[in-house]
Amino acid sequence: MGKRRFDVTTLPGFTFIAITAFVLLYAPIFTLVIYSFNGGNSVNVWGGFSLKWYAIAAQNEAVQSAAIRSVIIAVSASGIATTVATMAALGTTRRGRFKGQTAIYIMINQPLMVPEIVTAVALLIFFSSIKIATGYTGLGYLILAHAAFCVPFAYLPIRARLEGMDMTMETAAADLYASPWQTFRYVTLPLLMPGVIAGAMLAFVISLDDVIITEFVKSAGQDTLPTYMLGQLRRALTPEVNAISTVLLALTVVILTAFFLITRKRD
Amino acid sequence: MSETIAVAARNVGKVFGAGAHTFTALGDVSIEIEKGEFFTLLGPSGCGKTTLLRCIAGFETPTTGTIELSGRDITHTPPNKRPVNTVFQSYALFPHLTVAENLGFGLKMLGKSRTEIDTSVARVLALVQMQAFADRLPQQLSGGQQQRVALARALAPEPQVLLLDEPLSALDLKLRKEMQGELKRLQIETGITFLFVTHDQEEALTMSNRIGVMSAGALLQVGTPHDIYERPVSRFVADFIGETNFLEATVEDGGVRLGSGDVLAVPPSGRTGTVTLAIRPEQIKIGQDGLSARVVATTYLGTDTHYTLALSDHSTLVARVQSNSGADLKPGDAVHVTIDAQSVQVLAT
Numbered sequence: 001m002g003k004r005r006f007d008v009t010t011l012p013g014f015t016f017i018a019i020t021a022f023v024l025l026y027a028p029i030f031t032l033v034i035y036s037f038n039g040g041n042s043v044n045v046w047g048g049f050s051l052k053w054y055a056i057a058a059q060n061e062a063v064q065s066a067a068i069r070s071v072i073i074a075v076s077a078s079g080i081a082t083t084v085a086t087m088a089a090l091g092t093t094r095r096g097r098f099k100g101q102t103a104i105y106i107m108i109n110q111p112l113m114v115p116e117i118v119t120a121v122a123l124l125i126f127f128s129s130i131k132i133a134t135g136y137t138g139l140g141y142l143i144l145a146h147a148a149f150c151v152p153f154a155y156l157p158i159r160a161r162l163e164g165m166d167m168t169m170e171t172a173a174a175d176l177y178a179s180p181w182q183t184f185r186y187v188t189l190p191l192l193m194p195g196v197i198a199g200a201m202l203a204f205v206i207s208l209d210d211v212i213i214t215e216f217v218k219s220a221g222q223d224t225l226p227t228y229m230l231g232q233l234r235r236a237l238t239p240e241v242n243a244i245s246t247v248l249l250a251l252t253v254v255i256l257t258a259f260f261l262i263t264r265k266r267d
Numbered sequence: 268m269s270e271t272i273a274v275a276a277r278n279v280g281k282v283f284g285a286g287a288h289t290f291t292a293l294g295d296v297s298i299e300i301e302k303g304e305f306f307t308l309l310g311p312s313g314c315g316k317t318t319l320l321r322c323i324a325g326f327e328t329p330t331t332g333t334i335e336l337s338g339r340d341i342t343h344t345p346p347n348k349r350p351v352n353t354v355f356q357s358y359a360l361f362p363h364l365t366v367a368e369n370l371g372f373g374l375k376m377l378g379k380s381r382t383e384i385d386t387s388v389a390r391v392l393a394l395v396q397m398q399a400f401a402d403r404l405p406q407q408l409s410g411g412q413q414q415r416v417a418l419a420r421a422l423a424p425e426p427q428v429l430l431l432d433e434p435l436s437a438l439d440l441k442l443r444k445e446m447q448g449e450l451k452r453l454q455i456e457t458g459i460t461f462l463f464v465t466h467d468q469e470e471a472l473t474m475s476n477r478i479g480v481m482s483a484g485a486l487l488q489v490g491t492p493h494d495i496y497e498r499p500v501s502r503f504v505a506d507f508i509g510e511t512n513f514l515e516a517t518v519e520d521g522g523v524r525l526g527s528g529d530v531l532a533v534p535p536s537g538r539t540g541t542v543t544l545a546i547r548p549e550q551i552k553i554g555q556d557g558l559s560a561r562v563v564a565t566t567y568l569g570t571d572t573h574y575t576l577a578l579s580d581h582s583t584l585v586a587r588v589q590s591n592s593g594a595d596l597k598p599g600d601a602v603h604v605t606i607d608a609q610s611v612q613v614l615a616t
Contacts, residue, residue, distance in 0.1 A: 171326055172359035174346040176373035177424065186372075190363045 029249070036242035043237050053243040063244060066228040070208055073139060073224060077146030078154070078203035084147070085154035085199055086192070093162040094170075109156075111149040119149065120216035127217060137219045145217045146207040153206050154199035157263060161195025194262050201259045205252050272338065273302040273428050273460040274323055274351075279332035281318050281484075292318040293329070294484040300428070300462060305454050307463045309471040310481035311507070316464045319481075320430050323462065324353050336427060347376070352421035353430040356437070358413045360405035366416050367392070367401040373424035391419040394453065411442045418450075422457060431463045435470065447474055468508045472496065480504050496547075502614050505545040512546040512584045515616070523613065526580040529558045531606060536613035545612040548573065548587035553596070557605035560584070562596045576604060 008014060036054070040047020057063050088108050092101065111119065127141045169191060173183040189196075211226045218227065225248060229241050281293040293315045300306045308316040321327040323334055325346030333342045341349055352373065360369050370391055371384040379387075392398045395415040405413055414434060421429055431450075435443045451474050454461045465471055471478050472492040479489045480503075488500045499505035502513065516523035518539050522532040525544075533544070553574065560576040563583060567590065574586045574596060586604065596602065 166357070166359070168355055168357055168359040169361065171346075172353070172355060172361070173372070173376075174326075175324060175351075175353045176420070177347045177376040178372075179347055179376075182376055186376075187361060191361075 032242050033246050033249070035239050036246040038239045038242070041238055043239055043242060053239040054247075056238075057240045057243045057247075060240070062223070062228060063225070063240075066223045066225045069139065069222065070224040070226075073142050073146055074204050074207040076143045077150050077207045078200050080143070080147035081150035081203045081207075082154045082158075082196060082200040085151050085158050085203075086196055088151070088155055089158040089162050089195075090188075093159060094167075109152040112152050116149070116212045120213045123213060124216040131219075139222065141217050141219070142214060142222060142224075145213050146210060149210070149213060150203035150207050154203040157198040157202065158192065158195040161192055161198075165191055198259050198263050201255050201262075205255050209248065209252070270338075271301050272299050273304070273336070274300045274462065275335040275338075276319060276323070276329075277333045277335065279319065279322060279329045279334065281315070281322060281327060282330045291484055293322075295332070296481075296484075296486045297332075298479055298486060298489065300460060302460055303458050305451065305461045305463065305474055305476045307465060307471040307475040307478045308481055309465060309468060309478050309507070311466055314481040315484040316466075316481050317432055318484075320353075320432055320462065320464050323428070324351055324430050325349050350424075350427045351430060352424060352426040353432060354417050354421045354434045356433045358405075358417040358434075360413055360416055360420070362405055365402050365404055366397065366408070369405065369416060370420050370423050372420065377424060387423050387425075391423045394422065394456070395419045395449075410438060411446070414438060414446060415449075418453065422453070422459070425457075426459065428460045428462055431461060433465055435465070436467075443470075450474060472508070480507065482507075497610065499545060499612055499614070502543055502545065505612060505614065510548050510585065510587075512544075512548065512551075514544045514546065514582055514584070516542055516544050516613075518542055518613075522608070525558075525578065526582050527558065527578040528580075529578075531608045531611060533608050533611045533613055538613055538615065541616050543614045543616045545614055546584065546606055547610070548585045550607040550610045551576075551584060551586035552605045552607075553586055553588060553602050554605060555603060557603045560602055560604050562598050562600045562602060564598055565596060576602065 035043050035046075037049050037051065038045075038047055039050035039052065092104060092108075106113075123141075123145050127145075131137055131141075165188075169187050170183050173187040174180075178186060209226055210224075211230060214224050214227050215230065218224070223231065225244060229244060232241050276296055276298045279293055279296045280291070283290045283292055296315070296319060298319075308319060310316045318327060322329050325341070325344060325348075329342060333340050335341065336349065336351065361372065364372065367388050370388045374384045374387055388401070389398075392401060395418055397412065397415050397419065400408060400412060400416075405416065408416065414437075417434065435446050435450075438446060447470060450461070450463075463471075463474065472495075475492055477489060477491055478495050480487045480495060482503050488495060488504050490498070495504065496508055499508065499511075505511045506513075514525060516525050516531070518536075518541075519530065522530045523542060523544065524530050531544070536542070553576075558578060560578050562574055563577050564575040566573040566575075570590060571587050572590045574588060576584045576586055578584065584604070
């Protein structure tokens, strides 16, 4: 009799634990989404179906400006992070192994490992001295801070794509008279595009829902949607917060679905 | 003199790695390839033939020596500035570009006009009979079709030399035979110098004007297919090209004495003492007179039959006989063989 391969799904209670885990993960989110359609004023007492909190949120000028600010920051930060990450990925894959390669990987992925609160405090101190020295208090600080922690999220899919890409493509381009820049422009970048798009989308989503670093770095009147919602907690909570959260959730789901479709199509 | 030389490698050496972990891919190779020639570098994998090709293409820089193209030193010229194109073993077609865009890539990078590119693309598409596939993507083509596109792409910019890195190795036998004829036809039609790299001796013999046999980073012999086959300079070359019998012998006045005591009147070779004789299976005739031998084994190969024969000292020889010659021998039969002494190669042991 041959040994059966170990299979976790045959263990007693597997189905029960799996279902419980999923319920615990998704029940609160479902509740949040359901109460965003609440006609009453409470986030946990049902008062009939209504879209009124969506309308209230949409008309709230604070929400509007926070949403616009969130998008500006996320677009700029993911753009910067993707550019930097693409260069980093090219530098770490398009050449032989080099001394200190592991150290470079760790340094690029640092934001994934260092506690966010540490980075937040460090940036607060660092930026406040720059603010004093220059007098500039615009969105630039938030954009730079977001770009910094978005780099590893953009870097990982781009590097994965590059590692799966045959170097002979670039060799063939050089053989056919393409300069290093033309090789990048006409061969490497088009082939890398699915990775770049995936990386940019991931960075966008990560930037969009950041709270900790934003809360520390923002100047007065620079609320993003998540920090605005955090501020609302100190007052009476209305389903308006649920409505905003649901919109953010829907946006994230759409982007992440697109991300998976793009990365899967090429495999 | 140098006007007839397309490519020359002069004392080219290539060492990979550094410190204690070095690997010498090329020793000290010198070679001259003439314009309009179909030249083949032949050798087992790891012999340095692809490294030499990559040095000529510009993908590797030789550690020592120089590469010349039409008499111009290009040793340190980057690949995109060399009028040389490569057909890659993996084809390396750009998957995001159509066949026509792949073919026009080189000319586009050279800054040619739209009309010039279109004319050249149409010309090379016709050359490889792929006109119907201009708008396909590479992954929509069969292996043989991709091969033709790779060939056409490298020919489109009309390079001074076309480098081919084992381009047929991924094709099945029938397609490979077809492409051999096709390559030879293209070379004659275009008049471009072809430098072909392969480990397949048959490919080398059928297509080449000249062959360079390589082993362990060294060029052992350069010559026409006929030269290489009939007059190999070393045991390695004789063994690598075609089938060969090797016999130990001692040089005497007027010939060589085999281990069996028989004397063969081979042409003077200038060698003395113990030598190795290289004898092709088709140079051994089974008949009524000559050396006595015994049939050890027979192998039927269709047109030919191979007889493994043992001489009186138990040294063995393989003789190739046409199957319809009437000689129907069985293991154990006593026979007499004659060896065409004029065609025997006397090699160092």
